[in-house]
Amino acid sequence: MIDSKIKDIILKARGEARKQGITAALFLHREDSNLIRLGNSAVALSTSEELTRFSVEVVNGRRVGAYSINADVNSLDIVMDALNRANENCLESPELDYQPIPSEVEEDTADYTGYDPQMISLTAEDKTTVCSKIIKSMPDKYSFSGSWSSGETEVFLATTVNDNCAYRKLSDGVLKIVMKNNIAGWEIAADQTGKNRADFCADAAVSHINALLSIYENNPGYQTVIGKQPVVFGPDAIAEMLTMALWGGFIGRYWEEKRAFTSSNSFGDMLFAPSVNIYDDPACPDTFGYPFDFAGRKRSKFDFVKDGAFAGLIYDNATAAKYGKKPTGHDIGTMDIVFATGDAVPGLENALAQVGDAIYIPQLHYLHLPDPTRGQITGSSRFNAMRVVGGKFAAPLLSTRVTDTILNIFGSITAISAKSVPINISSTYGRRSPEVISVPEYIICSEVRISDVADSF
């Protein structure tokens, strides 16, 4: 449970706010993060950060104000200072022309389901040992880079609206190893993610790299042709495209402002292939399972796309207030997104056999939306991409740019693997925000536009 002293301080501040008639949400985010960064087969950097962020949001009639601190939150004075500053911001603020929705913890919650103390005991030395084992398993001629981040995150939310509190403690980690041939220029990557210490293993990383190595070592890079062709997308690429799809098509605010590629659609309209189901589900075991959002709403399964049809839009508190809608439990930087598995036989070899001749793109780099209103995305292949001939990997693929619409890509899906894969899309911008998307091991798309090819990896 959250440090009892800090909890007491926050609850005392809540009491003070109530006495003063302030409607406030008090939110604490604490992290203990550790990371090693590999470069040129060495640990190039080893870091650890213990951080506590405390933020207050105040609603007064039609006014809003917020204040946050990243400091040593150890006294009522510090917490009250933040509360008072948020309140001052609010009081000085002009009125909105709609009624803002204050945060409210719907259910008293204390969640530890994603916490593994062994993960937290993982030291820089432990990580170095595992990485050293991976590196020493491979020939000296290769250079290794990567990173391994792990840590624990606690969040605690209390509001003046009721006596409920919401608390979550989560451990998480993500390991990425990249093996590079500095002469040929290619890179093979292996990723691992999880909530538990047991999710990380040197042998699995070595095995993953070895499975692709002979193709890279024995074949020159292949430059594919510009134009439409079948593509087998692997899990990271699916997660990248899914993230873009959600951003470009399923954010209520963008839909209301006609900036979404779904803005001309209504719920029930077919968007993608009928086999596509996309939802947010905190109960999915692959994801980190956020039981409440940071406005205190209890989170549950939420459909975005059901059997290919448009099914839902995200409304955060501010957007819901502005457009007169009900918030959907998405006042949170992270979700538990699932691209549901299909009925295709698991195993990449089965995907390749189905497709015959194609390209395999397991990861996409720097995806963006040149035309959000059409759902047009662009990004280029990165690690582990291959040419597929006769149902088998034939050569590593040189850097290949995909520029097409999400509607075309997810609309041309002919097969979805029955196996799911957790893909870590966490970020540590500002604060530790663990996030995993559950996606199929592969999807096969019959027709994807390749807009550019390079002569390098």
Next chain:
Amino acid sequence: MNNEMTGEIRRQFDRVLAAGCSWADIRIYIEDATESLYLDDGNLEGNSASLSSGMGVRVLYRGAWGFAATAKMENMAECFNRALNNARAAAELPGFPKDSGDVVKVAGKYESPVVTDPFTVKLKEKTDFMRAIDAKLQNEHIEHRTVSLYFQKRIVHYFNTDGTEYQRKIINNFADMSVMAADDEGRTQQRSCELAGNGKGTRGFEWLADSNFAGNADRINAELAELLTAPKLPAGKRSVILLPGQGFLQVHETIGHALELDRILGYELSFAGGSHVKPDMIGKLSFGSEKLNAYAGFTSNSPGTFGLDDDGIPQSEYPLIKNGLLVNVLSCRGDIKEANHVAGRDVMKSSGGASRSCAFYRPPIDRMTNINVAPGNDGTLDDIIAATEDGIIMDVPVSWSIGSNREHFHFGCEIAWEVKNGVKGKVFKNSTYHGHSLPFWHNLDKVGDITTWKLQQVANCGKGEPNQIMEVGHGIPVMRFADVDTGEE
């Protein structure tokens, strides 16, 4: 900084040096404040402020870096211990030994040029300013309007074992406005404008008025009206004229990031990516046409100016690309020897003073500062238009996607104007262009004069693990490129 704290820092330095460290530093953030205001269709929807304080400690032990951070000021010794333990663990898997290089002892301070600290200005004055712009943005064809202001203040004390003691007081001032409306296909188009300048003057709250930022409201309003009935840019090869509002991103993504030494050496491969540039190319690589002169600038009114970097190296102005030839890259002090070793010759003499951290809780990494392109001698924007037979003028990014080694790119822009036979003509919507970095820069065939040069601010450059957002500046003239692939099939 009181004497007691300074004395404690010196004691900790002595302790880690005695424990085998070759170098150490500490950054103490006394005040790291932000204020963010967001006016959405006239409503102050975003009204938040933040304050951070704490310390970040870095030690170099047997050629390996260790870093630790804490907000608990009384825990300095423990923070040094954690940094040392991290470095010891890193040293168990050693690579090319990191090295702090020659001793560089600096004393002094840097303060951003400011008349009025924006944090002293009342909220009402700020919201009145925003509302005045919002009123100008209102028009019958406008469906959605935004105005935002974002202020930063950082007071940082820096110490290292070279004996350096330095104070930075940085103030940043960002602003933007946008208008949106659905076009004749029912799809929303946008025009926006960010606060930019000429690199001179002061950057406090007064800059918002001095720069006549509000004066852009009428322009973007009128340009959006044109976009609403404009055709989509047809695909084709043609000359592209980049205004500074787009040129800055071209420079940022395909020169700035490509020339960061940590990317060049492979330290960012697993996240941000690598670079097509290799250390032995310094002094040899023809990066672009002879018209290309890019440099790391000490531009007074810019978020990329800070005085002393987070390695304790004074910021300076130096060329990166001279008449098209790559002559230097962006670097920190720890990687110079490795770059020379990899190149097999001395390609770099000293740090480029580009080691920067975004917060007390993040370690410094190689970063852009002010990556500027020098004005050329091809005249004004009108002169360049007049000299263009078949081209497109492009402005303001919508999207940016770059290859993992910065070798190719694809950009989308808010607006484009046709140029035919030397005359600027109709507007196109949904304009994009793409290319490969080196051929593209070799096709740079016109560079505008100083009248076209603008200092664009970037508030959100993301890089590094743990992730960091950094503020940088780009002074950019109008640039024309020949034979560019534009539009989508």
